[in-house]
Amino acid sequence: MVAEGPRDIDGRGLDAAAASDRGRVDLPEPERSPVWQLARRLLLALGILVATVALVWFDRDGYNDNGDPTNTVSLVDAIYYTTVTLSTTGYGDIAPASQTARLVNAFVITPLRIAFLVLLIGTTLEVLASQGREALRVLRWRKRMGQHVVVIGYGTKGRSAVDVLVGNGLPRESVVVVDASQHAREDAHDDGFAVVIGDATRREVLRRARVADADQVIITTDRDDSNVLATLTVRQLNPDAKIVAAVREHENVPLIRQSGADSVITSSDAVGRLLGLSTLSPTLGTVMEDLLTRGEGLEVAERDLLVAEVGKPPQSLPDQVIAVVRDENVYRYFDPVVTRLARGDRLIVVRPAQERPWAPRPGTHGETSADEPD
Template identity: 35%
Template structure:
């Protein structure tokens, strides 16, 4: 009841404001589509002009008896548009046959091109705008990406690689070119300032599955985290910060995960100094395109009471999170999994799994679905 009341209050607030609507990419740009249609129509009209000019001996001009090229163009236009003033008319059998067999189908084709253009630019696009407004109203369990720079775009690409439907991703940015790149991936986009509460409310931030923040500047990212946490107390927030002394501030602002690309790069460099393949393996773990992948999930019912080394998914258990603390696979707590534990494991990527029977694959899929 409280959640329903909160939704009603938000709808009343949003009803008083005007937001930049969500957009989704079209396959062909508006002017490109219009240009193709007009070019095709003009090409068909040109063909009819040439046919009439070639067969001008079969036409008669009731005014002066002479059919010039201008008369042919004029007759073609009134013929295509079915105006038919009667001042120029076909009189020979050949000219009438050409009108019936060739010109009439072209006339219908041009007619349908213009009707289709009117439908596409007036009716269809109005419908798409209305449909996207309805999608915006019903957004829920989606991923909101605030900032589509280098980190944000890489995150979206990785999400799509991992199987997230692009239509479930909403990108907010102020840069038109970045939004066009996000649209090209199939994401919903909105041109707005992520530091403003009303813009965050417009994408239903409190009903998002996760929020990824990468504003390009630490101060802007932390301000966005504060705004998001104020509006969505329970939504997981991940933020990118580049200064080590801002990591604690970002966590205090409400971020659940703070990613420092500079620190991660340093870890890779240090790892490469310890061994030639450590950095390569860390990159494998971080990307879905690698041979292995890290998975975080809740413990399954059939795993309760078992050790971390005996997971139903046949993965390599690395760590469990229990009561706010982390336990490694070598610690005593990892010998008996409990209800509510969060398991972090390594699994082979889908492309690198060994051949298995159909029953084994179905069991893995069922386990993954049960893990949420």
């Protein structure tokens, strides 16, 4: 999806801002209030200033004031000495004379001076440090990546797809979002996902997302032509990845399948069918919506066949079996080919999203599956 973000704070145009960010990896960070950061720095600087004034004032007998005939150091002199010392100005009119005062200056006030200077130039140092930290975080992220999921396009469909994956146990660190939209980037960060900024039809952008090492790729941009081109590029970079793509128009399904997609979902047709079912039968529409909603009511799931279920007909199992996967082929539960279940079969079932005492969920209690060795 090629989307244009707003003009940035430096006044650059949309194209310039997008070009500078293209392909950049952007990892989520916890939000910190700028006001709190500024207030914290000011409080720290004020604390250093007050602490140093107190040190000088309590040890005032150890200092000489060359500009005062009585050679005494007042509170005002302590404040004056502290400010010129911490700012490294050092006029020399007030100086430590006793050994105690000199030791305090060497081992206490000098570190306080360094801390004070760091706070004064903290903005510059923080920018440099944050850039270094970000580079280190990206480097560590790249080392951890592998067998991850790349989501191209973080709109409504992309967010829903990721929500299902995370809800079924996929770690958030294993999801990488690719999108050029500023709004999508912010949404992905709020959800805790790493973002690669840029056009997913470009090889360099996909390489930064480590598509070549990805286990699965979900393509959900708002344009079918972008989906086709992104699918072609992903398939060339990773011949083994499972690619699931969404298209808006049914007529584009054969094209995106030829481009290398393993599964294609027609979003407009799916929504239209659900609307039609709800119109003909509101209760049927409610059930279909329930099946598509994660975490409550009913869910559609795929699970292994258990040892105790080998040789039984699909209709006799506790789960409501609707299809059987055998040798990579999908058979309806009533197909004569799957009259009796065999080792290696996988079941597509309808079951409670959350297990109930009266509705157990086979395959979730450590049972031995039929494809495991006895």
